Amino acid sequence: MDRQEAARRAQSLREQIEEHNYRYFVLDDPIISDTEYDRLMQELIRLEEQYPELKTPDSPTQRVGGEPLPFFEKVEHRVPMLSLGNAFNEEDLREFDERTKRMGGVDQVRYVCELKIDGLAVSLRYENGVFVQGATRGDGQTGEDITQNLRTIRSLPLRLREPVTVEVRGEAFMPKREFRRINEEKERRGEPLFANPRNAAAGSLRQLDPKLAADRALDIFLYGVGAVDEALLPPTHTETLEWLSRLGLKVNPQRRTVDSIEEVMAFVEEWREKRPELDYEIDGIVIKVDDLALRERLGMTAKSPRWAIAYKFPAEEAVTILRGIEVR
């Protein structure tokens, strides 16, 4: 095959592999076998060895980056990554609802309820659809560039399904199953264990050698937008999450848009019960005003938005009942 045909074949393989990545890691609904997937990947790797100019940064073969970094570069967030105020009981939620109506000048507020993933807040920058940079939250203004490590998260697309320039925010996390596997491995090696999945995810993403992060099956849910051309944004958060999902980003499906604080409380109670069934840890529920224009009117305090609040659950790993024996 000549160079021209090789380039066409490589492009076709890239598109097929990206589609299978999306189906497997984002939709959890693969349509080919692992063997067939590996065959496609091996063919692309061989083509890129033969014609190195085909080995572009957004190629699915380039997930596990190069050499270990000497240190992490600093990244200034164009739009600060805010921290959430907390609510601990129904009264706190009612106060949040009353204040929102009073300051918003409305007598009815639509909220979006989301599971509060207990991981590491990160910001992903895509330019013309290509993943170009990923950073930790840091102090909200300045974070660390962990692009190489974030690339190893299989559910994070290296290229969006549309060529848009957008900064998206989300939570990188380690599923409970992977947390148990890694701690069992550390136990066998006599190494200190991770205290919880959050520390394990943070520890993995702070490795200077991307091969270490690649060995850990981290995952990510996206839940917001940072710097973006406002014209691209729909009028509500509900539609924004649907847009992120259409772009090929992984958005948590266990969310609900409701029209009263009573329905918010019902969602909180439902997930207080169902939390142990999840394969990832949550430390609460995030409640957000749906209408983006109302958010603008509400604004923010020094560090937190007035248009969102986190309802906190007690620590999950505090008590684990194993076969009727309580272990702490």
Ligand SMILES: NC(=O)c1cnc(OC2CCCC2)nc1N
């Ligand atoms: N851990 C989460 O799952 C989570 C965290 N934060 C947010 O939204 C904050 C971000 C800035 C203002 C609202 N949503 C979430 N789902």
